[in-house]
Amino acid sequence: MNSRERVWRAVKFEHPDRIPLDLWALPGATANYGERYRELLQRYPLDMGPTGYRCPWESPAQLEIGCWQDPWGVVWENVEAGIFAQAKVHPAASDADLLAYQPPWELAEAGCEDVEATLRADHSGFAMAGFIRIFERMQWLRGMEALLLDIAEDSPLLYALRDRVHEFNMRNLRRLLQFDLDAISFSDDWGSQTSLLISPAVWRKVFAPCYREMFGAAHAAGKLVFFHTDGYTFDILEDLVALGADAINCQVTCMDRAEIGRRFRARVCFWGETDRQQTMPFGTPEDVRAEVRSLVQHLSTPAGGMIGLGTAMADVPLANVEALLASWNE
Numbered sequence: 288m289n290s291r292e293r294v295w296r297a298v299k300f301e302h303p304d305r306i307p308l309d310l311w312a313l314p315g316a317t318a319n320y321g322e323r324y325r326e327l328l329q330r331y332p333l334d335m336g337p338t339g340y341r342c343p344w345e346s347p348a349q350l351e352i353g354c355w356q357d358p359w360g361v362v363w364e365n366v367e368a369g370i371f372a373q374a375k376v377h378p379a380a381s382d383a384d385l386l387a388y389q390p391p392w393e394l395a396e397a398g399c400e401d402v403e404a405t406l407r408a409d410h411s412g413f414a415m416a417g418f419i420r421i422f423e424r425m426q427w428l429r430g431m432e433a434l435l436l437d438i439a440e441d442s443p444l445l446y447a448l449r450d451r452v453h454e455f456n457m458r459n460l461r462r463l464l465q466f467d468l469d470a471i472s473f474s475d476d477w478g479s480q481t482s483l484l485i486s487p488a489v490w491r492k493v494f495a496p497c498y499r500e501m502f503g504a505a506h507a508a509g510k511l512v513f514f515h516t517d518g519y520t521f522d523i524l525e526d527l528v529a530l531g532a533d534a535i536n537c538q539v540t541c542m543d544r545a546e547i548g549r550r551f552r553a554r555v556c557f558w559g560e561t562d563r564q565q566t567m568p569f570g571t572p573e574d575v576r577a578e579v580r581s582l583v584q585h586l587s588t589p590a591g592g593m594i595g596l597g598t599a600m601a602d603v604p605l606a607n608v609e610a611l612l613a614s615w616n617e
Contacts, residue, residue, distance in 0.1 A: 290334035291469060294413035298511055298533050298556040300590040306583070306615045307334035307413070307594045309559065310608070314350050315369020315601030323605055331612035334594075336412015338468060339405030343398045344391065358391040361427045369601055377430040385429065385444055390451060395458035402466045415470040415513060416463055421497050422475040424452050438485055438493065445493065453497045460501055470511035470533070473501065478518020480541060487522045495526060502531035513558060524551060534558040536596060539582065540566075548585035557586040559596025561611060568602040572610035579614040 288304045296303035310333055317324050348355040349363055349372045356362045360378030379385040425448055426434050437445040502512045515536040536558035566578050587593035595615030599608050
């Protein structure tokens with residue numbers, strides 16, 4: 288069973304030979320690990336494969352110290368190499384700028400020049416592209432405080448910006464769906480540490496229709512839908528499942544994992560995830576193994592429903608990464 292089939296079977300609850308492996312390692316971490324990291328991946332190969340897609344509005348400059356303006360007009364600042372930058376200048380901050388703002392339409396279908404050749408050369412790994420965002424993109428364009436005020440006031444400006452971003456996303460999505468990808472990934476961080484950032488009712492009114500259209504288009508093209516969201520998001524997990532998310536990556540450790548398991552185990556595939564705030568950086572390898580065992584116990588089934596994922600940031604010891612990769616299938 289190759290990696291591609293293994294992930295499909297895990298998502299579809301069709302008895303993969305083992306839990307598939309995935310790992311998000313930031314450059315700040317891999318730079319610290321050096322050759323030991325490459326040796327580790329040789330012993331525990333990941334099941335996510337290359338796609339050849341290069342997102343044209345992302346750049347290595349975002350991971351370097353300094354400022355950088357992306358093609359959307361957002362200015363980013365980074366004070367520590369190897370981690371993600373923060374948005375500092377928002378091109379739709381004023382109402383007048385929002386009304387005049389236009390996304391970089393010419394880039395919606397770009398970045399795909401090597402996808403077909405890459406997948407034709409080797410499609411033994413699970414091929415996923417996208418990380419399509421709407422809420423986060425609106426934050427970066429408008430600014431978090433102004434966007435939340437727009438949401439609270441149910442302002443026409445909210446819908447003007449949402450619709451423009453959503454149309455860009457749909458153009459990007461339609462281009463990606465032309466290729467033999469296995470899945471499209473979507474990403475919006477919807478939670479704080481303890482609650483949803485907006486009310487579930489407003490989320491369903493304003494944002495769920497966009498996800499419904501995007502997820503539906505992906506499924507119509509035969510692709511799986513992977514969704515990433517950070518923070519406490521329990522109040523919309525049922526919605527995400529109903530909208531068609533096939534695999535969800537959420538911060539289980541911000542919520543009651545036993546209750547998540549009771550509600551959603553065997554209904555959706557869980558795409559990780561171990562605790563990146565405490566266990567991965569500060570715990571011992573045995574702490575990591577214990578957390579993985581708990582996630583498998585509560586969220587996985589004998590037929591599948593789990594993709595082993597964790598995050599390695601600069602403060603995570605390599606021994607904990609090794610424990611993570613080794614323990615999903617112990």
